[in-house]
Amino acid sequence: MSIDESDRRSDVVVCNNVWKIFGARASEAMEAVKKDNLSKAEVLERFEYVVGVRDVSINVGEGEVFCIMGLSGSGKSTLVRHINRLIEPTHGEILINGTNVGGLGAEDLREMRANQIGMVFQNMALLPHRTVRDNIAFSLELRNVDAFTRSEIADKMIGLVSLQGYGDRLPADLSGGMQQRVGLARAMAADPDILLMDEPFSALDPLIRRGLQDEFLDLSKTMKKTTLFITHDLDEAIRMGSRIAIMKDGEIVQIGTPEKIVTEPADDYVADFVAGISKLKLIFAHTVMQPVEQYEKEVKKLPALDKCPQATPDDDLDTLVGVSVGQDNPIVIMSDSKPVGIVTKDALLRGIQGEV
């Protein structure tokens, strides 16, 4: 992935070569790890230290939903906790809107956490002794916003996450899905630029998870918040993310769009993840089509255009299957009313298998 300087300037969150090793003499261990290129298991054996994050560099653009995906223990939570400095890096820097988070004083850091970054947790982490409304207004209360404004904003948030009528209830009265909406509302109450979501939906039932994913996607389209979304579920990452970073043992093994990840897995680890994923909505006509000339040379002359099913380069395989059903002729991909490529039935089937 190449990003030029002008792009980089609009990045909201930037991590440069972030390392985190848990242990008393982490820096020493890190040098040794760099020099001998030790694996996570070797570090654990030799130093009894845990490598949490290993040389991670990412940049997340404004309004982007950036997914971080990996198995449990791969360092996802540790990585995002660097962004609001709940964890100090062993090495590397984190920039938020160009400000180096590591250089902030205690008060500035709290200011930034309260105003610029909202966080949602897998286990909700709501305060059990406070009502839903007071939970949502928690970050405002910490900034000494007056009670009236607080409850006004909280009520607006309650509406936003469709919890009307639950403002005076305690979290324990709510179902898991509803609790996580409270968590989401709390994170957004201070109107932060950035949302950190650490497996927000992982603890929920599949059906409720689906609903919340859709709701969040709608919200994020209107609110345009830069989001780092952690999940251990590739399906969810693909649904939510404009880009996905895949982590393993603290390292990022691949960053790319969902389509890129699915069609060009960087290694066996990613390929294993991708193997069970339905490609219907991830692969598009421009990836599976072949040029018209090549088709005419290798197969036969193209029939008259109006006898063929037609589609555009940005249609996904699902759409292609739809137009192709009951047709003998191959699909003609049209761009600006000109044929730019051909998708045969074979190519379509191969595409569904993920082989392009």
Place this chain on the structure above:
Amino acid sequence: MSQDDLKLFKEFAGQNGDYYADKFLQIQKSILPRTHINYAALLGSFVWAGLRGNWLLFTIGFVIDLVAMVNLALFFKYAEKASEYIGQDDKIYLLDRYDGWSSNHLLMAVLTFVLGRILFAWFADRFYANQYARWRTDEKTPSSFVLSRLVIVAVVSALILPLTIYRSTQFVPEQRACIKQDRLIESGEQVPFKDRFNCAVMGEFPTLIWIDRPDTINYRKDDSGQYVEIRTPAREGAPPFNLNKYMSQTIDDGIQYATIFYGSIFDQITAFLNSMLNAIEAVFVGTPWPVTMLVLVFIAYKMAGRRTAIFAAASLFYLAIFDFWQTAMDTMSLVVASTIICTIVGLPLGIWVGKSDRGNSITTPILDVMQTIPSFVYLLPAIAFFSIGKPPAILATVIFAMPPMVRLTALGIKHVPENTKEAALAFGANPRQLLTKVELPLALPSIMAGMNQVVMMSLAMVVIAAFIGAGGMGFIVVEALNNAETGRGLLAGFGIALLAMMIDSVVQKANKIRD
């Protein structure tokens, strides 16, 4: 049962492997006859267990045989004593007594030996099978039959058996006789070895450390009003102190020094406690009884509901009708004063202990000690520094009742989930906000449980503190004890119990309702 298992059985047992393999198999199949006993164990007892490396059975067998032998020795000792009185008609009652004791011990000796051995032999194979099971999971468990273990058996027996049996054949020397003996030895006289040995080994642990008597220290005001120290050396030839006496004297001197030169500090503390207590007593004692009673019942109703309020009303009525009203309110004032101080001091301390590892490691041993010391011991330093009256009573009560406040506050703070705290930090909480808005509210149930314990322990201690002039209900009991007024004492005791149950049920119900 596979061949491998049988081989393991044999490998474990070593000597006589076939026998044990057979018995273990029967035990695993639950077909060992109920009456099965191990004859080797019956004969060999603890020696058998030692050779087999089963130190639990070794101890059991050893104790059985030791008890039997001690009883046998006692039989001989008293039989000999009895024979001294044969033919002395005026001492016939002594003859009867020693005769009776000796035949009792003989019976005990025989019974212990026979029954104990049989029991031992019955348990032997069953315990041995347990040892086998442990050996399967932990190869370091002793196994097989090892002759060198005889050395351990011999050493243990040599250390314990002769001295114990010798001790039971001898009459324990009086402490006075031993002190006299010490003097004789010092003055160079010959004392038979047997007597010296008896004094050194039986009875009291011998005094190893003798320390010269320290000077007696007193203080007197000189003409300018300053205190001067007057040291009086010990009388020539006075016997030296042992460690106990010496340390007691040193502590007393220290306390005397502190009360004379830092007396103003203690006076200020006393004054502060007195004024606090006065304010509280003004509420409980100074208010006319109908008002106090109604307010107390109303508080009970508000905090704990109707049933508790009825119980409180009945208890208060009992106290009033038996003329305990003023005294009970005195006691209540002391309890409230102690509880307030315990909370003011214990809560911050508990927070510190809950949040800092160092606080935890410093306070835990101190709290452990505070909780194990018998309550009335706290009265001593209180009297030493503050003389008698209500202020020292409050202080002793505070020290006695504070540990649960610290402990349970710390426990509550420690149990606040990490991720809840993390969430608060992620939204920009500063340390003070974290404490007041997250940690304390979540720790509140635990803190309230601590308060409840503080109140109950305060009440218990305030009653005991009547010994040093705390007054209140406890005083009536103390008085009744001194004058053998059983009835009055019981009535007051029942009143104290009602007071305790009343407070306890109000506080507990209040906690439950709030949850």
